[in-house]
Amino acid sequence: MNGKARRVKQKLDFSRTFAQDAGCARCGYNANAVALIFTEVKTSPVKLSYDDYGWQAIRRAASKARVVCLNCKEIEKHEMLKARYA
Numbered sequence: 001m002n003g004k005a006r007r008v009k010q011k012l013d014f015s016r017t018f019a020q021d022a023g024c025a026r027c028g029y030n031a032n033a034v035a036l037i038f039t040e041v042k043t044s045p046v047k048l049s050y051d052d053y054g055w056q057a058i059r060r061a062a063s064k065a066r067v068v069c070l071n072c073k074e075i076e077k078h079e080m081l082k083a084r085y086a
């Protein structure tokens with residue numbers, strides 16, 4: 001693994017550990033980090049580019065973000081659409 005790939009992996013590991021420590025903001029799920037995502041206040045995903053972002057930017061984005069599981073993300077999306085169009 002070259003230096004760049006290793007740095008990307010370290011940042012990915014950090015974000016997964018961060019997400020798992022936080023757990024889903026709705027249901028508390030944290031068993032598997034791949035099912036957890038970062039969202040901003042509501043539903044737009046935080047763009048974390050592990051390649052270009054420095055550590056400071058990653059930590060700042062992670063600390064501002066909200067962590068939810070994919071299940072709850074879909075439920076929230078559905079609720080939002082229902083509220084908008086029902």
Ligand SMILES: [Zn+2]
Nearest residue numbers: 024027069072
């Ligand atoms: Zn959840």
